[in-house]
Amino acid sequence: MKVISITNNKGGTGKTTTTLNLSAALSRKGNKVLLIDLDAQCNLSVAAGASKTAKHIGELLVGETDFESALIKKQNFDIIPASRQLLSYEYRINAEPDSGYFLQEQLEGQNYDFVLIDCPPSLGSLTVNALVASDFFIVPMQGENFAYVGLDEILQLCAKIKKRMNPKIELGGILLNKFDVRTKFGQMVHSKLLSDPNVKLYKTQIRQDVSLMECTAFALSVFEYAPESRGAKDFESLCEEVLLQTQI
Ligand SMILES: Nc1ncnc2c1ncn2[C@@H]1O[C@H](COP(=O)(O)OP(=O)(O)OP(=O)(O)O)[C@@H](O)[C@H]1O
Ligand SMILES: [Mg+2]
Numbered sequence: 154m155k156v157i158s159i160t161n162n163k164g165g166t167g168k169t170t171t172t173l174n175l176s177a178a179l180s181r182k183g184n185k186v187l188l189i190d191l192d193a194q195c196n197l198s199v200a201a202g203a204s205k206t207a208k209h210i211g212e213l214l215v216g217e218t219d220f221e222s223a224l225i226k227k228q229n230f231d232i233i234p235a236s237r238q239l240l241s242y243e244y245r246i247n248a249e250p251d252s253g254y255f256l257q258e259q260l261e262g263q264n265y266d267f268v269l270i271d272c273p274p275s276l277g278s279l280t281v282n283a284l285v286a287s288d289f290f291i292v293p294m295q296g297e298n299f300a301y302v303g304l305d306e307i308l309q310l311c312a313k314i315k316k317r318m319n320p321k322i323e324l325g326g327i328l329l330n331k332f333d334v335r336t337k338f339g340q341m342v343h344s345k346l347l348s349d350p351n352v353k354l355y356k357t358q359i360r361q362d363v364s365l366m367e368c369t370a371f372a373l374s375v376f377e378y379a380p381e382s383r384g385a386k387d388f389e390s391l392c393e394e395v396l397l398q399t400q401i
Contacts, residue, residue, distance in 0.1 A: 155399045156260060156268040157325065158283040158290040163303040164274035167293035167330035169196045170365050171391075172271040174384065175291075177374030178392030180229040184266035189256070190235035191283055192273040198234035201227065202372035209234050211242030214255040214282070220263070229374075231265075239279070247278050253318055257286040267399075276310050284314045289325035289398070293359070296332045296339030301346075308351060325398060326355040328391065357390040 159168045159175075172188060180186045189210060190197040198204040203225040210233045213223040223233045236242075246252045260268060270283040284290060292307060294300050308324070315322050327346060333339045346352050359365070360383050368378035375384040 154260075154263065154265050154268065155289075156270070156287045157395070158270045158272055158280075158287040159293065160272035160280055160283065160290050160307060161292050161294060161303060162274055162276045162280075162306055163294075163300065166274075166295050166300075167328070167359065168192075168274070169200065169271050170369070171291065171293050171328060171330070171359070171388075172197055172269050173200055173369065174365070174375050174388040175391055175395065176230055176267070176269045177376050178388045179267050179269075179395070181376060182392065182396070185264070186230040187263070187265045187268045188230055188232040189268065189270045189283075190232065191239075191256075191270055191279045192235055193237055193239035194273070195235045195237065196369075197271040198232065200369035200372060201230075201232050201234075203227065203232045203234045206234050209236035209239070211236055211239045213259055215242055215245055220259060243277060243279055246282070252278050253281045253285045253314075256282040257319075260286050276306060281310070281314065281318075284311060284322055285319045287319070287322055289323045291325045291328050291355075291395075293328045293330045294332070294342070295330055296334065296336060296342045298338050300338070300342050304352075324351075324353055325395070326353045328355050328357070328359065330359040331361045332358055355391060355394055357387055357394055359384070359387045359391070362387070 159172045176186045208218045208223040212218040272280045362384035364379035364382040365384040368375045
């Protein structure tokens with residue numbers, strides 16, 4: 154089982170879009186996939202058609218419900234949805250001495266090929282829980298101002314987690330999304346990324362594609378909504394890279 158966090162403390166960089174469509178690509182290759190929505194905005198849960206459910210990840214983390222009860226089984230994947238109330242659960246987790254290990258504990262003994270975790274746009278204890286439970290993490294990034302500042306913060310957090318809590322955590326790669334290298338910021342960020350020895354870039358870039366925006370409204374992956382689209386091709390290509398990385 155490979156656990157992958159999709160994270161960036163900057164909002165709107167494509168975390169949820171990546172979680173949803175990478176999982177669809179992995180599932181099309183015959184992998185058993187679990188999605189975890191760790192964001193109180195519930196975007197992944199809504200896009201996966203799993204938002205109106207009784208149980209959620211917050212309740213699972215604090216032990217108010219068990220794994221099977223929190224799980225929604227869909228045709229192509231299983232998902233543990235989020236809730237608007239997740240923030241109050243995060244406060245409760247924060248109060249515990251071992252607050253970083255709650256998700257890892259819940260995933261122990263589970264039998265999936267891949268677990269993909271959609272993180273909130275922050276580096277609080279929910280993201281720490283995701284990174285502690287993960288084998289690697291993917292950082293979707295756009296070429297705007299402050300993109301690189303956010304990356305430094307994530308890499309520093311990861312280094313601390315690697316040292317103290319989860320020695321196996323690695324950067325899977327930075328995923329350039331809607332990234333325009335023709336803009337000044339795009340160029341600046343791109344050349345910094347290429348020259349940084351701590352950074353790995355996926356070869357695949359996710360191009361701007363309206364299908365990626367539209368598919369979520371129909372609770373479909375881009376492969377079901379627009380199989381011939383650029384978005385479908387790009388996520389297929391990202392999936393190949395991830396499979397090579399994990400050698401499954
Ligand atoms: N490559 C793309 N082409 C077109 N639209 C995109 C692309 N990537 C993301 N979007 C759109 O941009 C918006 C933000 O994407 P998304 O919700 O995946 O980001 P996020 O990082 O999960 O945001 P948040 O930080 O709020 O959780 C969404 O409306 C999504 O449909
Ligand atoms: Mg999101």
